[in-house]
Amino acid sequence: MQTTEKLFYKEPFTREFKATVVDVSKNMLVLDKTLFFPQGGYQEYDNGVLTKGDALARVNTVSDENGVVYHQVDSPELFAVGDEVEGRIDWDRRWYLSTLHSAQHVISRIVFNLYKVYTTRSDFSVNGGMVSFSVNFSNDWIEPVEVELMKIAEKALPVERLFDGANISIKIADLDTSPCGGTHVTTTADLGSVYLLGTDKGKLLFDGGGPGTLRLKKYGREHFRIRKMYNFPDDVLKTVEDNINTLNDMDTALEKYKREAFSNALKDETLVRQVKGIKVSVIKNDELDTKIFKKLIKMKDTVYTSDLYLISIDKKIIAYAATDAVSAIDVCAGLINESLGVTGGGNRKKVDMMLERGNFQAIVDGVLSKIEGSV
Numbered sequence: 399m400q401t402t403e404k405l406f407y408k409e410p411f412t413r414e415f416k417a418t419v420v421d422v423s424k425n426m427l428v429l430d431k432t433l434f435f436p437q438g439g440y441q442e443y444d445n446g447v448l449t450k451g452d453a454l455a456r457v458n459t460v461s462d463e464n465g466v467v468y469h470q471v472d473s474p475e476l477f478a479v480g481d482e483v484e485g486r487i488d489w490d491r492r493w494y495l496s497t498l499h500s501a502q503h504v505i506s507r508i509v510f511n512l513y514k515v516y517t518t519r520s521d522f523s524v525n526g527g528m529v530s531f532s533v534n535f536s537n538d539w540i541e542p543v544e545v546e547l548m549k550i551a552e553k554a555l556p557v558e559r560l561f562d563g564a565n566i567s568i569k570i571a572d573l574d575t576s577p578c579g580g581t582h583v584t585t586t587a588d589l590g591s592v593y594l595l596g597t598d599k600g601k602l603l604f605d606g607g608g609p610g611t612l613r614l615k616k617y618g619r620e621h622f623r624i625r626k627m628y629n630f631p632d633d634v635l636k637t638v639e640d641n642i643n644t645l646n647d648m649d650t651a652l653e654k655y656k657r658e659a660f661s662n663a664l665k666d667e668t669l670v671r672q673v674k675g676i677k678v679s680v681i682k683n684d685e686l687d688t689k690i691f692k693k694l695i696k697m698k699d700t701v702y703t704s705d706l707y708l709i710s711i712d713k714k715i716i717a718y719a720a721t722d723a724v725s726a727i728d729v730c731a732g733l734i735n736e737s738l739g740v741t742g743g744g745n746r747k748k749v750d751m752m753l754e755r756g757n758f759q760a761i762v763d764g765v766l767s768k769i770e771g772s773v
Contacts, residue, residue: 401465403431534600554587
């Protein structure tokens with residue numbers, strides 16, 4: 399069978415063409431020439447349509463066998479040998495794959511220049527791009543590589559296709575020249591949307607172009623990285639997203655409950671002890687949260703009932719002076735690094751201490767004794 403004239407090499411930016419059917423086999427059509435790029439060089443094939451008059455068939459996959467390009471269509475019975483047909487490629491898909499392919503050339507050159515590591519394989523499909531290297535790609539390289547990629551995009555370097563007989567190369571200014579028969583963009587300015595996702599088993603994952611930008615906006619970088627790595631269907635991702643939202647709502651509700659519980663404890667008059675005119679609130683509850691306390695004491699609408707709070711939370715003692723009537727540092731200074739085994743520090747009004755040995759009641763007694771002796 400005669401080989402197919404490959405228009406996509408010399409007319410890579412043409413979107414429509416006319417051709418003649420030279421063979422019909424099962425659901426495959428062979429044309430005398432085509433703009434449809436076949437699966438090859440790790441780049442996914444083009445999609446599009448073939449028409450004959452009012453008849454239309456979708457081109458689903460395209461493959462190349464020994465120079466003959468086969469177009470797998472959904473309605474092969476519409477065509478016969480000798481028919482004149484018109485083809486139209488899915489340009490959005492073509493341009494997206496071209497963006498990924500050109501980005502890989504630039505990324506590979508950057509990685510080699512920075513780390514002297516060479517590319518061993520690359521793949522480009524409608525789900526994004528992947529590059530593997532002679533060593534595992536490190537996540538520490540992501541930011542430096544992405545920074546260099548954006549610099550090159552801003553330079554708008556020309557991307558040219560060179561022919562030497564049957565050999566084809568892609569030349570990106572003085573940056574890189576590599577043998578390649580894939581499709582590419584016209585300038586590195588077209589790579590401004592490309593971003594690096596992360597790594598999967600040492601391989602670099604990346605995306606960009608129109609579809610990649612939409613995915614980034616919809617999922618976020620980390621979410622899409624997981625989606626791409628494991629190829630989760632949308633309904634599974636929706637369930638995961640809903641569960642995450644539910645957990646976030648539960649966390650918010652739990653924090654609200656803890657905040658209210660702590661606030662109520664701070665206001666509980668039954669916990670207040672009067673020592674020489676100073677009100678001391680003693681709170682011991684292992685279920686409370688020091689982070690919640692720190693948020694509460696910064697809230698302007700918090701109503702304090704005491705001059706001094708002594709709070710025990712999971713081996714941690716917090717002494718906090720709510721007013722200037724007493725200094726937490728002063729009343730607790732005698733306990734720090736003493737026989738009770740309390741260590742810590744703080745500012746004028748708040749001291750955080752770790753209770754290494756002894757017990758909370760001994761701390762309370764020591765503080766109260768300190769107040770009794772100094773006031």
